[in-house]
Structure formats: structure tokens, C-alpha cells
Amino acid sequence: MCSRSSEPRERATAALLSPYRAGVASVVVVMLLLCACEREERQFSAQGGSSPSAASMAPASITLSDLQPGVSTQARRGERELEVNAFSISEGQRLYEWFNCNGCHANGGGAIGPALMDDVWIYGSAPANIYATIVQGRPNGMPSFRGRIPEQQVWQIVAYVRSLSGQARKDAMPSRTDSMQVKPRQVALPREEPKSSAPPSGNQP
Amino acid sequence: MHSALQPVGPRAELIADLMLLFFAVSAVVYVIVIAFLVWAIMRARERAVQLGPAATAQADRKSKVAVGVGAALTVLTLAGLAASDFIVGAILRQPPADPLRVLVTGHQFWWEIEYDDPVPGNRLRTANELHIPVGRPVQLIFTSRDVIHSFWIPSAMGKMDLIPGRTTNEIIQVSQPGTFTGQCAEFCGFQHSKMRLTLHARPAEEFDAWRQRQLAPAREPQTQEARRGQQVFMQSSCILCHSVQGTAAAATVAPDLTHIASRRTIAAGSLPNTPSALASWVLDPQRIKPGSRMPASRLPPDDLSALVAYLTSLQ
Ligand SMILES: [Cu+2]
Numbered sequence: 225m226c227s228r229s230s231e232p233r234e235r236a237t238a239a240l241l242s243p244y245r246a247g248v249a250s251v252v253v254v255m256l257l258l259c260a261c262e263r264e265e266r267q268f269s270a271q272g273g274s275s276p277s278a279a280s281m282a283p284a285s286i287t288l289s290d291l292q293p294g295v296s297t298q299a300r301r302g303e304r305e306l307e308v309n310a311f312s313i314s315e316g317q318r319l320y321e322w323f324n325c326n327g328c329h330a331n332g333g334g335a336i337g338p339a340l341m342d343d344v345w346i347y348g349s350a351p352a353n354i355y356a357t358i359v360q361g362r363p364n365g366m367p368s369f370r371g372r373i374p375e376q377q378v379w380q381i382v383a384y385v386r387s388l389s390g391q392a393r394k395d396a397m398p399s400r401t402d403s404m405q406v407k408p409r410q411v412a413l414p415r416e417e418p419k420s421s422a423p424p425s426g427n428q429p
Numbered sequence: 430m431h432s433a434l435q436p437v438g439p440r441a442e443l444i445a446d447l448m449l450l451f452f453a454v455s456a457v458v459y460v461i462v463i464a465f466l467v468w469a470i471m472r473a474r475e476r477a478v479q480l481g482p483a484a485t486a487q488a489d490r491k492s493k494v495a496v497g498v499g500a501a502l503t504v505l506t507l508a509g510l511a512a513s514d515f516i517v518g519a520i521l522r523q524p525p526a527d528p529l530r531v532l533v534t535g536h537q538f539w540w541e542i543e544y545d546d547p548v549p550g551n552r553l554r555t556a557n558e559l560h561i562p563v564g565r566p567v568q569l570i571f572t573s574r575d576v577i578h579s580f581w582i583p584s585a586m587g588k589m590d591l592i593p594g595r596t597t598n599e600i601i602q603v604s605q606p607g608t609f610t611g612q613c614a615e616f617c618g619f620q621h622s623k624m625r626l627t628l629h630a631r632p633a634e635e636f637d638a639w640r641q642r643q644l645a646p647a648r649e650p651q652t653q654e655a656r657r658g659q660q661v662f663m664q665s666s667c668i669l670c671h672s673v674q675g676t677a678a679a680a681t682v683a684p685d686l687t688h689i690a691s692r693r694t695i696a697a698g699s700l701p702n703t704p705s706a707l708a709s710w711v712l713d714p715q716r717i718k719p720g721s722r723m724p725a726s727r728l729p730p731d732d733l734s735a736l737v738a739y740l741t742s743l744q
Contacts, residue, residue: 268719268720318722372669373666373669374724374726
């Protein structure tokens, strides 16, 4: 009796689990997950924002060297939030052009200013370092944008600059540029392992 | 005013007439088709019982003729409509003798308007307000800086797409003075609906006077506060995006502010151009137009009021 009554139920379960239904269900689940993911969030104003805290960018907390006495405690990777977010990276890409960074750094390959898509960093590759580079300026010709770029926009540019050498998440990087495509898409380039370097004008052989 | 059914120039009238013709013909065709349908239903009921084989053959022949005539009439009507469409298109495409050339560039979410002139110093950049002389044909040359937009001033012209990387153009001619509204007609992002513009048609002398005023560099600030506002402008983010002719501000990615105080609205028709609206726009554009491309500037209150004093002095 028991087996007889459970038979229709089994059939119903089998119907529910048919490959078609399973396919539809998994697509729905994936879409729901995508809605929840930080990649898509768009933050227009910085209120209570995902911009890293002021403390992490105070000059005292910024290091310019990978070397430390004793065991290195320096966290190599800094604030991540903006780098998993497709909107901030693409806003950064737009502002990089609007504020004429490409006039000196080209599309990351470098010109008057050093390349930003390689693994060599004079002033550090952590987000706080790049923030400081943009805001403070650097002695060999990098202008200071202090007061000229609102804080949230600087962080967006930082996220984009880091994405140039593959430091951002692949699925959040822009898959095309707004202007002429002059190099392979960022997502198609390998991630560079950042390392420090002396400024070109330093006492190099 | 804002209606394609109230055209304000010869070209817009042609389009309105064409629209009326299509509507009238379609209405007549519709009435005829419905009349035939009703007639057929009534007739079929009466004759349902009395059809024998001979009668059917005769009815077949008759209906073949009817279908033939119907098809011929349809083709003729459509050909007529197509011909009228082509004729209007050909008339509209004819280049006028001496048009005023205006370059219109679409941006997310505003219109850049530049009056062409062989003398570079006489080229004039403004935003969101198109001023034209009454009676003179104006050739609008469209392109876009980012995505596809569509330029539409219903009373004066049909829609024309603005496509990045190529130019399209359209001629408008307005025969009565007035102010007419327009709107982006191709979804282009978050603030598509707040991408408006106004067309100001005025007598030729008035237009020339306007153009001369707009060509002048920005007025030097007269008051103490406006002078301080100018400093705030030059020392903050504004200078990276906006230009004010006659000062160091020369960026071209955002609306030219040389004569911002002469415009009636700001941010592509989103707000009236009043000091308080300017202040709330500068402080947080994202509250008024979320997703627009001007970032918020958290300025201290006295810097903000000085800045607004400067902006309102830019007549
Ligand atoms: Cu648009």
C-alpha cells in the first residue's frame, strides 16, 4: 500500500528533476547570485561608501618599500572593495582619459610617465600607494591632483590603474576600452607580480 | 511647446502632412475592410442553406475576381504611400543654399552645441540650448562622444540618431519665433529621461546679438565674493572637466560654463537656473541626476556660496 501511494509522488519528483527543469532552475539560481554580487553594485556618491578608510591612506601608514627588518608583516594586498566592482573600474577607466593620465602614461604602456601595466612600481603598488602617488604627485614629473579629484573618483582611478597589470578581479575588469583598442584586453593579459624599483633617475648603473 | 502635430517650419510641416496622409489612408482602408467583413458575415448567414455545387463554382470565380481586385488596390495604395514618402524624403534631403552649420555632440547626459565658423575664434561652444535665427535653414551635424543618442525636437524635426565615430545630419528651419523643447529619444543610460534641450528661434538680429554676446570671453568677477568663487573654481575639481573662456579652465569633457548664467536651465533641463539650484547641483549632482558624470564636491558652505556667486556672474 505504501509503495502504491508513493508511486505518483516519485513520478512527480522525476518530472521536477528532468534535465530541462534542472537547467532552468540552475540558470535562475545563477541569476539570483549575480544580482547579489558586488561586481554589479553601482555607487554614485561616496556616502558611507566603500572607499577605504582615511586611516589607511594617512601618510604614516603608507610604505614605499617591500623590505622590512625582521619578518615582513606588510600586507601586500590592500583595499579590495573597489577592485571587485565592475562599475568603479570602468568609471576609473573613463576618468583616466578625462583627466589626461593617458597623455603621460598612454594606455598603460607608458610615455613621459612610467608604464602602469608592468610589474615595476617605483612608489608602491598597493591601493594606498597609488592613491598617494596621484594625490601627492611624485618628484620626477607626476603632477599632484590634490583637491582636484574628489576622493571617491581617485579610488576609482586607483582600481583601474591596478587593473592594468591584472591586480583586479578578472570578471570585474572592463572587457573593452572606450577608445581605439591599442593592446589586448586586460582580462586577456596575465597578472603581473608587483615588485619595487628605483626611480629611473636614481643612481642606477 | 512639444508636438509633432503642431509643426513650426516648412520641413516639419511636410512631415506632419505625410503623417496625416498615412493616417487618413489607413483610416479609410480600415473602415472599408471592416465594412466588407460585416457584409460577408451577414451574407453568409442568409445564403448558408442554398448553396449547391453549381453555385459554388460560380462563387469561386467571383471570389477570385474580388481577391484580385483587392490585392491590386492594396498594392496601389501601398505604392502611393511609398511614393509620397520618397518624395518627402527627397525634398528634405535637398541641401539648402546657405545654411547655418551647427555641430551637435551627444554626451551622457547632455548636448554639446558648437556653432561652426571658418574663423576658429568665432566658433562658439555652448550646451543644451540651441539658438537659431527664424527663417534661415540650419544644418545640424550630429555625432556622439559615448553611446548612441537620438536628437528630437518634435515641433521642428523628426528624430535623428547620434552615433559615435560617424556623423549624421539633418536640416531644420523654423518660421516663427518661440521656444520649443526637445528630448533624447534613444535610451542611453541612467539619465536618458533627463537629457533634454530647448530650441530658441528668434529674429535674425536678435540671434546675431546673442551670438556676439556668447563669443565674448567670460566676464571678470566684479564683487569680492565672486572673485573668491573664481579662485574656488580654479583650485578645485571643476577645472578638470569644465571650460570658462578667458581663464585657465579649458577642459572639454563637460558643458562650457563661460556664459552659464545666460541659460534658463542647468543639467540638460533638470533644474531651473537659480542660485539655490546651482548650489544643490554642485554639492551633489548624484542626488539630482544619479549616474550623471559629474561627481559630488563636498565644499565648505562659504566656498560653495562664493562659487555660486561666481557662476551666476558668468552672464
Ligand atoms: Cu541620450
